[in-house]
Amino acid sequence: MGHGGGGAMSAELVEHVFAPAFGGPLLASLGDSAALTLGGARLAFSTDSFVVRPLFFPGGSIGDLAVNGTVNDLAMSGARPAYLSCAFILEEGVEMSVVARVAQALGEAARRAGVEVVTGDTKVVEAGHGDGIYLNTAGIGLIPAGVDIRAQRAAPGDVVIVSGDIGVHGVAVMSVREGLEFGVRIESDCAALGGLVEAMLAVTPDLHVLRDPTRGGLGAALNEIAVAAGVGVLVQERAVPVPDEVANACAVLGLDPMYVANEGKLVAFVPREHAEAVLAAMRAHPLGARATVIGECVADHPGMVVARTGLGGTRVVDLPIGEQLPRIC
Amino acid sequence: MGHGGGGAMSAELVEHVFAPAFGGPLLASLGDSAALTLGGARLAFSTDSFVVRPLFFPGGSIGDLAVNGTVNDLAMSGARPAYLSCAFILEEGVEMSVVARVAQALGEAARRAGVEVVTGDTKVVEAGHGDGIYLNTAGIGLIPAGVDIRAQRAAPGDVVIVSGDIGVHGVAVMSVREGLEFGVRIESDCAALGGLVEAMLAVTPDLHVLRDPTRGGLGAALNEIAVAAGVGVLVQERAVPVPDEVANACAVLGLDPMYVANEGKLVAFVPREHAEAVLAAMRAHPLGARATVIGECVADHPGMVVARTGLGGTRVVDLPIGEQLPRIC
Ligand SMILES: Nc1ncnc2c1ncn2[C@@H]1O[C@H](COP(=O)(O)OP(=O)(O)OP(=O)(O)O)[C@@H](O)[C@H]1O
Ligand SMILES: Nc1ncnc2c1ncn2[C@@H]1O[C@H](COP(=O)(O)OP(=O)(O)OP(=O)(O)O)[C@@H](O)[C@H]1O
Ligand SMILES: [Mg+2]
Ligand SMILES: [Mg+2]
Ligand SMILES: [Mg+2]
Ligand SMILES: [Mg+2]
Ligand SMILES: [Mg+2]
Ligand SMILES: [Mg+2]
Numbered sequence: 001m002g003h004g005g006g007g008a009m010s011a012e013l014v015e016h017v018f019a020p021a022f023g024g025p026l027l028a029s030l031g032d033s034a035a036l037t038l039g040g041a042r043l044a045f046s047t048d049s050f051v052v053r054p055l056f057f058p059g060g061s062i063g064d065l066a067v068n069g070t071v072n073d074l075a076m077s078g079a080r081p082a083y084l085s086c087a088f089i090l091e092e093g094v095e096m097s098v099v100a101r102v103a104q105a106l107g108e109a110a111r112r113a114g115v116e117v118v119t120g121d122t123k124v125v126e127a128g129h130g131d132g133i134y135l136n137t138a139g140i141g142l143i144p145a146g147v148d149i150r151a152q153r154a155a156p157g158d159v160v161i162v163s164g165d166i167g168v169h170g171v172a173v174m175s176v177r178e179g180l181e182f183g184v185r186i187e188s189d190c191a192a193l194g195g196l197v198e199a200m201l202a203v204t205p206d207l208h209v210l211r212d213p214t215r216g217g218l219g220a221a222l223n224e225i226a227v228a229a230g231v232g233v234l235v236q237e238r239a240v241p242v243p244d245e246v247a248n249a250c251a252v253l254g255l256d257p258m259y260v261a262n263e264g265k266l267v268a269f270v271p272r273e274h275a276e277a278v279l280a281a282m283r284a285h286p287l288g289a290r291a292t293v294i295g296e297c298v299a300d301h302p303g304m305v306v307a308r309t310g311l312g313g314t315r316v317v318d319l320p321i322g323e324q325l326p327r328i329c
Numbered sequence: 330m331g332h333g334g335g336g337a338m339s340a341e342l343v344e345h346v347f348a349p350a351f352g353g354p355l356l357a358s359l360g361d362s363a364a365l366t367l368g369g370a371r372l373a374f375s376t377d378s379f380v381v382r383p384l385f386f387p388g389g390s391i392g393d394l395a396v397n398g399t400v401n402d403l404a405m406s407g408a409r410p411a412y413l414s415c416a417f418i419l420e421e422g423v424e425m426s427v428v429a430r431v432a433q434a435l436g437e438a439a440r441r442a443g444v445e446v447v448t449g450d451t452k453v454v455e456a457g458h459g460d461g462i463y464l465n466t467a468g469i470g471l472i473p474a475g476v477d478i479r480a481q482r483a484a485p486g487d488v489v490i491v492s493g494d495i496g497v498h499g500v501a502v503m504s505v506r507e508g509l510e511f512g513v514r515i516e517s518d519c520a521a522l523g524g525l526v527e528a529m530l531a532v533t534p535d536l537h538v539l540r541d542p543t544r545g546g547l548g549a550a551l552n553e554i555a556v557a558a559g560v561g562v563l564v565q566e567r568a569v570p571v572p573d574e575v576a577n578a579c580a581v582l583g584l585d586p587m588y589v590a591n592e593g594k595l596v597a598f599v600p601r602e603h604a605e606a607v608l609a610a611m612r613a614h615p616l617g618a619r620a621t622v623i624g625e626c627v628a629d630h631p632g633m634v635v636a637r638t639g640l641g642g643t644r645v646v647d648l649p650i651g652e653q654l655p656r657i658c
Pocket of ligand 8: 047451
């Protein structure tokens with residue numbers, strides 16, 4: 001098995017190995033989080049491990065990612081994130097001051113996101129069997145009544161909105177890794193999206209799909225939605241907000257910003273009649289100030305994402321092949 | 330920082346680094362799982378990472394541990410375990426057939442335990458930065474009305490019951506590691522204790538304390554309870570069930586069975602008036618067939634565990650210093 005962040009490989013393993021072995025019905029929907037009912041409460045439940053290298057990067061750290069990554073997967077079900085678990089795998093020899101800084105960052109990120117870390121675990125492995133710190137968080141949140149947000153609900157006519165500039169997190173991590181310099185310092189967009197989602201739900205509980213385009217970027221997220229719902233997605237290429245610094249860095253690195261990870265952005269499929277009001281609510285929130293419409297959901301070419309280029313032509317936006325950026329989250 | 334399973338180090342890190350950094354009130358009680366209320370439901374929430382070496386050992390695998398470890402931490406709050414998350418950190422180069430066998434074992438263990446794996450994550454790290462497979466699970470369960478089980482509730486007069494033979498898991502793993510042979514093959518006791526706890530709760534919801542004596546063994550578990558509740562614990566040394574094979578292996582390895590990990594046992598503090606009935610219910614369950622009273626909770630020597638030896642003397646059962654057995658879970 002080759003290495004990488006595991007995004008593309010993860011999808012194959014989940015389909016061919018994990019889902020068949022685990023066999024439960026809830027896993028099958030493969031959302032950002034699982035939606036379940038327990039003791040009468042409708043809950044979202046999600047987990048992610050974090051293996052980012054380096055542990056600290058412009059705009060954040062593995063501690064921020066561990067909170068925001070899980071909080072965002074919960075928020076993508078429309079849930080209000082509430083409680084987190086947090087498990088450290090420490091490599092023998094890691095500096096205690098580094099562990100303390102990561103813990104501090106994690107605690108502060110949790111307070112900013114309005115969630116409480118309530119349980120955890122700590123394991124230690126020998127030097128050469130880890131990489132300083134690996135972190136896992138799992139989270140639970142409450143899904144409000146009337147909310148049913150999942151990829152399968154994308155419908156022709158839906159307006160596709162992205163909450164802001166794309167490609168920033170992946171480029172920020174790459175900019176400090178292997179000493180690459182692009183002149184301008186690019187900071188990760190890592191942020192908790194629970195508040196932004198609440199603002200959107202205040203307009204209407206009837207949002208169809210939300211997804212945080214992390215590993216695999218916007219391109220992978222749109223493809224997964226198109227396949228899950230059996231719909232087409234038509235993107236206006238010029239409407240996709242890519243900052244100049246990101247575009248320049250991607251040119252140097254040979255990357256396509258459509259496939260670069262984001263850690264503080266979401267893409268939404270919104271029924272046309274609510275789109276304008278939802279967009280306005282997003283723009284009124286600090287994390288959605290640059291929200292914009294990038295395309296629409298169509299009945300044509302089901303399962304495929306097609307971009308209309310600046311010159312009026314069209315091209316297929318494929319799933320990314322393999323991993324563009326290993327260990328960026 | 331030195332290496333080890335992280336049990337003793339975990340406790341220090343949690344007290345001095347993690348709890349202060351995270352700062353929430355729920356973490357402070359440091360139970361096997363956190364008890365919380367969400368959407369009107371009383372939930373238990375817990376997590377553990379698993380770094381056991383080798384991945385397969387007599388009587389189980391990392392997949393079994395990952396299910397039973399988290400299920401048991403939930404059951405120790407009296408919760409009925411319901412849903413699990415499951416996150417793999419794969420080392421580049423790990424055989425796909427090994428990943429598949431672990432996934433299969435995990436799925437089967439989940440079905441046996443009556444829980445459903447509903448969400449997960451997969452990351453891949455470079456060769457030399459992992460050890461084949463690290464696993465994390467988090468779990469949620471429902472706490473029945475009227476149940477309030479936690480270390481702080483241990484009270485003088487409580488009868489201390491252990492559900493069966495101790496020291497088996499740690500010795501089973503050691504027996505295959507570094508090629509040690511003890512003549513007799515010792516199989517891990519790894520098992521899910523949800524059903525046993527249900528049988529105990531059917532006698533009375535008023536169990537005071539349950540704990541699964543994993544890393545640090547029975548000795549650590551009893552000490553943690555004594556400190557948390559500010560009570561003393563008096564153990565009849567001869568009553569503690571240690572199989573001959575475990576005693577012999579421990580003698581060879583220079584270990585004290587009181588500090589060797591168990592993965593399918595629990596220790597219970599039960600109000601005296603219910604002790605006999607609870608013990609009978611345990612013995613009627615396959616996982617409690619060898620349940621036995623090992624001592625009592627006392628008002629004397631608060632925070633301390635004292636053993637009455639076979640010769641009529643007493644000795645203090647300290648907290649284990651450092652780690653006896655690294656990476657046994
Ligand atoms: N090891 C696994 N076992 C079970 N389900 C898994 C596993 N790995 C991933 N999944 C499931 O596959 C889907 C995709 O997982 P993935 O981790 O790619 O999503 P994500 O967390 O939203 O993205 P990222 O990890 O980049 O933040 C999710 O529904 C997740 O629950
Ligand atoms: N990194 C951490 N962050 C927050 N809390 C932690 C962390 N590590 C451990 N804890 C908390 O400390 C307590 C003891 O944890 P520990 O992992 O030793 O218990 P356990 O899971 O019952 O044992 P084991 O891991 O051997 O199965 C628990 O309440 C746990 O939630
Ligand atoms: Mg996601
Ligand atoms: Mg995620
Ligand atoms: Mg633990
Ligand atoms: Mg425990
Ligand atoms: Mg545990
Ligand atoms: Mg994930």
